[in-house]
Amino acid sequence: MPETLVEFKKVNKKYGHIHALRDVSVSLNKGEFVSVFGPNGAGKSTFLKLLCTMTPPTSGQILYENTPLNKLQDSFRSRFGVISHQPFLYSELTALENLRFYAKLYDVQNIDERIKVLLDKVELYKRRNDKVRGYSRGMLQRLSITRALLHDPEIVVLDEPYTGLDTHASDILTRILMELFDDHKTIVMVTHNMKQGYDAASRLAIIKGGQLVFNEQKANISVQEFDERYIEAVSR
Amino acid sequence: MKYLGSISAIVSKDVLHELKSREIVVSMLLFSVLTVVVFSFIFEPGSQFKNEVVGGILWMSFVFAGILGLNKSMMSEVTGGNFSALLLAPVDRSAIFFGKAISNFIFIAMVEIFTIPLFMVLYNVNIFAYGAMPVVIFLLGTYGFAILGTLFSIISVNTRTREVMLPLLLLPIIVPVILSSVQALNIYILGHDPADAVKWMQLLAGFDAIFTVVVFAVFDFIVED
Numbered sequence: 001m002p003e004t005l006v007e008f009k010k011v012n013k014k015y016g017h018i019h020a021l022r023d024v025s026v027s028l029n030k031g032e033f034v035s036v037f038g039p040n041g042a043g044k045s046t047f048l049k050l051l052c053t054m055t056p057p058t059s060g061q062i063l064y065e066n067t068p069l070n071k072l073q074d075s076f077r078s079r080f081g082v083i084s085h086q087p088f089l090y091s092e093l094t095a096l097e098n099l100r101f102y103a104k105l106y107d108v109q110n111i112d113e114r115i116k117v118l119l120d121k122v123e124l125y126k127r128r129n130d131k132v133r134g135y136s137r138g139m140l141q142r143l144s145i146t147r148a149l150l151h152d153p154e155i156v157v158l159d160e161p162y163t164g165l166d167t168h169a170s171d172i173l174t175r176i177l178m179e180l181f182d183d184h185k186t187i188v189m190v191t192h193n194m195k196q197g198y199d200a201a202s203r204l205a206i207i208k209g210g211q212l213v214f215n216e217q218k219a220n221i222s223v224q225e226f227d228e229r230y231i232e233a234v235s236r
Numbered sequence: 237m238k239y240l241g242s243i244s245a246i247v248s249k250d251v252l253h254e255l256k257s258r259e260i261v262v263s264m265l266l267f268s269v270l271t272v273v274v275f276s277f278i279f280e281p282g283s284q285f286k287n288e289v290v291g292g293i294l295w296m297s298f299v300f301a302g303i304l305g306l307n308k309s310m311m312s313e314v315t316g317g318n319f320s321a322l323l324l325a326p327v328d329r330s331a332i333f334f335g336k337a338i339s340n341f342i343f344i345a346m347v348e349i350f351t352i353p354l355f356m357v358l359y360n361v362n363i364f365a366y367g368a369m370p371v372v373i374f375l376l377g378t379y380g381f382a383i384l385g386t387l388f389s390i391i392s393v394n395t396r397t398r399e400v401m402l403p404l405l406l407l408p409i410i411v412p413v414i415l416s417s418v419q420a421l422n423i424y425i426l427g428h429d430p431a432d433a434v435k436w437m438q439l440l441a442g443f444d445a446i447f448t449v450v451v452f453a454v455f456d457f458i459v460e461d
Binding site for chain 1: 238241242245246248249252253256257312315316317318320321322323324325326327328329460
């Protein structure tokens with residue numbers, strides 16, 4: 001029996017008159033890799049924001065290990081590592097200065113040792129003293145991965161992480177994601193890349209018009225069938 | 237300890253960022269110095285009227301330079317989504333606010349340290365003739381400005397007209413702080429009894445305390461969406 005980590009119960013999110021998410025009910029199990037697909041403006045990023053406690057739902061309930069959001073301590077947020085299409089990095093600071101800052105906020109122990117291990121992993125250790133301003137898009141995203149994993153989060157949330165990445169950076173990201181999955185981390189990734197999303201996932205979901213229109217284990221559906229289901233769901 | 241550690245991490249990061257970019261203090265200082273210099277041409281030498289208004293000119297130069305700096309300070313957080321990253325951190329969100337407010341306080345205080353001596357020379361006034369008490373006025377006034385300014389810069393930074401929105405939101409609310417600061421400072425400039433300044437400073441300290449408590453209570457709700 002899979003252990004439920006996060007549960008959405010009839011969750012709605014409105015921004016003014018825009019209804020970004022409608023009656024979404026879904027459970028996220030420990031150790032799962034969920035790829036979330038959907039057209040632009042479908043509500044995927046809102047789903048991620050709600051998941052990682054960045055914004056509260058307008059109605060409905062989100063339970064984290066059966067505890068509602070409003071009962072959670074601030075320290076709960078350390079269980080999330082977020083990789084967005086925005087780097088979350090200060091351009092005038094070096095990679096090392098950026099990572100040290102976030103490490104202090106997350107109360108990371110043995111900061112320099114941890115930073116070295118992660119920077120080696122993303123092949124940026126030699127560039128650690130360079131200002132982030134001079135980094136390419138791929139390097140920024142690799143550094144962003146390091147930032148998100150500094151505190152060894154239990155749930156890794158990725159919002160279109162492959163956008164603008166070259167093949168090398170893309171391969172590094174895929175390798176790290178597979179390592180995290182093997183390490184039984186829970187991963188939720190929003191992506192437009194059907195192949196990367198399908199290959200990496202253990203569960204597939206489609207959001208359209210703020211509603212969860214598809215939610216299935218990957219083992220139950222082939223890539224061709226999923227492609228067809230996606231086109232059908234999006235064009236409906 | 238974790239709370240203070242988070243504030244200290246944010247302040248250290250902001251100071252380091254400013255030392256490297258020199259974006260905030262330099263632009264604020266230029267604006268503040270220019271305001272003080274330009275207004276100094278208005279008065280004829282030896283004008284009696286001058287001393288009654290120069291306190292206001294000095295504070296206006298800090299307020300408008302401060303608004304410029306607050307916008308820049310928050311822009312460095314919004315660019316690259318950094319403010320979202322701060323909100324995701326496992327720390328009390330009010331610690332994020334106070335970290336930013338203290339950084340802004342330091343930057344505005346830096347500008348004041350350079351502008352005040354120039355002001356005293358150009359307007360031929362000695363603010364410190366009766367001792368160092370005016371320093372308390374500057375500290376209290378700057379703190380109130382930094383607290384409210386940081387709050388409204390966080391609110392306005394995501395709007396398209398942020399440069400206009402910040403003064404529109406901030407200036408009506410900041411009036412009690414500016415008024416008390418100017419009145420207290422004028423007592424020292426005009427050479428009145430320094431004891432009269434105490435009531436203005438008490439009022440200023442009262443507003444600072446109220447604004448601090450209010451911001452502490454509402455900050456979570458403000459950043460929720």
